[in-house]
Amino acid sequence: MTDHEGGRRDLAAMMQPLVRNLIAAELPVLAAHGVSMWGYVVLNALDGEPMRTQAALAQAIGADKTRIIGTLDELQDAGLIERTPDPDDRRVRLLAITAEGRRVRRAVQAEIWANEDRLLAGVPEADRHAFLRVVRALSALPREEYVRTPGPAR
Amino acid sequence: MTDHEGGRRDLAAMMQPLVRNLIAAELPVLAAHGVSMWGYVVLNALDGEPMRTQAALAQAIGADKTRIIGTLDELQDAGLIERTPDPDDRRVRLLAITAEGRRVRRAVQAEIWANEDRLLAGVPEADRHAFLRVVRALSALPREEYVRTPGPAR
DNA sequence: TATTGTTATACTCTATAACTATA
DNA sequence: TATAGTTATAGAGTATAACAATA
Numbered sequence: 001m002t003d004h005e006g007g008r009r010d011l012a013a014m015m016q017p018l019v020r021n022l023i024a025a026e027l028p029v030l031a032a033h034g035v036s037m038w039g040y041v042v043l044n045a046l047d048g049e050p051m052r053t054q055a056a057l058a059q060a061i062g063a064d065k066t067r068i069i070g071t072l073d074e075l076q077d078a079g080l081i082e083r084t085p086d087p088d089d090r091r092v093r094l095l096a097i098t099a100e101g102r103r104v105r106r107a108v109q110a111e112i113w114a115n116e117d118r119l120l121a122g123v124p125e126a127d128r129h130a131f132l133r134v135v136r137a138l139s140a141l142p143r144e145e146y147v148r149t150p151g152p153a154r
Numbered sequence: 155m156t157d158h159e160g161g162r163r164d165l166a167a168m169m170q171p172l173v174r175n176l177i178a179a180e181l182p183v184l185a186a187h188g189v190s191m192w193g194y195v196v197l198n199a200l201d202g203e204p205m206r207t208q209a210a211l212a213q214a215i216g217a218d219k220t221r222i223i224g225t226l227d228e229l230q231d232a233g234l235i236e237r238t239p240d241p242d243d244r245r246v247r248l249l250a251i252t253a254e255g256r257r258v259r260r261a262v263q264a265e266i267w268a269n270e271d272r273l274l275a276g277v278p279e280a281d282r283h284a285f286l287r288v289v290r291a292l293s294a295l296p297r298e299e300y301v302r303t304p305g306p307a308r
Numbered sequence: 309t310a311t312t313g314t315t316a317t318a319c320t321c322t323a324t325a326a327c328t329a330t331a
Numbered sequence: 332t333a334t335a336g337t338t339a340t341a342g343a344g345t346a347t348a349a350c351a352a353t354a
Contacts, residue, residue: 008286010263011270012176013198017216018292019173021300022166028301044167054313062171064346069314091312091353112164115302119295123288130284132162134277139168141273146175147182148269208336218323223337245330245335315350320343327338 022116029111033104034078038063038071043097043105046081050096057095080104176270183265187258188232192217192225197251197259200235204250211249234258 008014023037030040041061051057054072058065072095075081080101086092097105120128162168177191184194195215205211208226212219226249229235234255240246251259274282 008290009198010176010180010266011289012173012180013195014289014293015169015173015176018289019166019169021295021297022164022169024297025300025302026164026166041167044163055311065312066314066347067345089312089354093313109164115300116165118302119292119300120288123291127284127288130281131288134274134281134285135165135168135172136162137277138172138273141175143175143178146179146269146273148179148272209334219336220324220338221322243331243335247336309354311354312352313350314352315348317346317348319346321345323340323342325338325340328336329334330336331332331334 025115026112029108029115033108035080035104035108036071036074038068039075039080040105040108042068042071042075043080043101044109046095046097047102047105050094052086052094053092054095075101179269180266183262183269187262189234189258189262190225190228192222193229193234194259194262196222196225196229197234197255198263200249200251201256201259204248206240206248207246208249229255 026037026040030037035043041063042057045051045057045061051060054068055065058068061068072081072083076083080098082096082098083093084096086094123131180191180194184191189197195217196211199205199211199215205214208222209219212222215222226235226237230237234252236250236252237247238250240248277285
C-alpha cells in the first residue's frame with residue numbers, strides 16, 4: 001500500500017470534479033436532442049428490457065419513485081417511451097422504450113462516447129484499459145462494501 | 155478507439171455512483187471527528203499554505219464565497235482554523251489552519267485512505283497505478299477541454 | 309388492508325441580491 | 332466608488348407524507 005506516497009488526495013476529492021466535468025460535457029448534447037439527464041438515464045434503463053412498474057424502474061436507476069414521474073411524462077409526450085396500463089392489474093403502468101426513443105438514445109450516446117474518446121485519446125491504451133477495468137470493479141461493489149465504518153485511529 | 159466494444163456505459167454514468175459511495179464512506183469518518191464535508195475540504199485547502207481572503211479560499215475549492223461562511227464559523231469555534239483581521243486592510247480576514255486543525259485533518263485522511271486501500275486491495279497493483287494515473291490526468295484537464303460541443307452526428 | 313401511481317408539503321443545498329464596514 | 336465579508340431572499344432538487352384508484 002504505497003500508493004499514498006507523494007501525498008495524493010482522497011479519491012472522492014479527485015474524482016468528483018472529474019465527474020462534474022463529464023456531466024457538464026453531456027448537458028449540451030442532451031439539450032441538443034431535447035432530453036433531460038434523468039430522461040437519458042431512463043432511456044438507458046429501458047433500452048434492452050422493458051419494466052413492469054415505475055417503482056421498479058426508479059429503484060433500478062437509484063431514484064425515488066416520485067422523482068421520475070415528471071421525467072416519464074416528458075418522455076411520453078415526446079414519444080420516446082410508452083406507458084400502457086397493465087390489463088391484468090390496472091394499477092401498474094407497463095413501461096417500454098419506443099423506436100424513436102431508441103434512436104435518440106443511440107444518437108446521444110454516440111456523441112458522448114466520441115467526446116470521451118477524445119478526452120482519453122492522450123492516455124496510453126494500456127492505462128485506458130486498466131482504468132476502465134478498475135472503474136468497473138469499483139462500480140460492481142455494493143454500497144455496504146464501501147461504507148465500512150473503521151474504528152477510531154489508535 | 156475500440157473501448158466501446160461490448161457496450162460499456164458512459165463514463166459519468168459509471169463513475170457517479172462510485173463517487174457517491176466514496177463520499178458516503180467518508181461521512182461517518184467525518185462525523186466521528188466532528189467535521190463537515192466542506193469543513194474537511196477547507197482544512198485540506200488551508201493545510202500547507204494559508205489564504206489571505208475568504209474569497210480566494212472559496213475560489214480555490216470551487217465554492218461560492220457566501221457558501222463557506224457557516225463552515226468557517228464552525229471551524230473557528232472548534233479551534234481548527236484562525237480568522238484574524240488583517241492590520242493592513244481591516245476588511246480582510248487572514249485564514250490559517252491551527253495545529254489542532256492539522257491534527258484532525260491528518261486523522262481523518264488516514265482513515266479515509268485506509269478505507270480506500272481496502273477497496274482497492276483486490277485490484278492488481280499495475281491496474282491500481284494506471285487507474286490513479288488516468289484519474290490524475292483527467293483531473294488536470296481544464297473544464298473547457300471537457301465541454302467541446304460536438305456537431306450533430308453525421 | 310395493501311399496493312401503484314400521483315400530488316402536496318417540507319427540507320436541503322445552492323445561487324443571487326442586498327447590506328455593513330472598511331478602503 | 333469599489334471591495335471583503337456578511338446576511339437575507341429566492342430558486343432548484345430532493346425527500347416525506349398524504350391521497351385516489353385498484354387489488
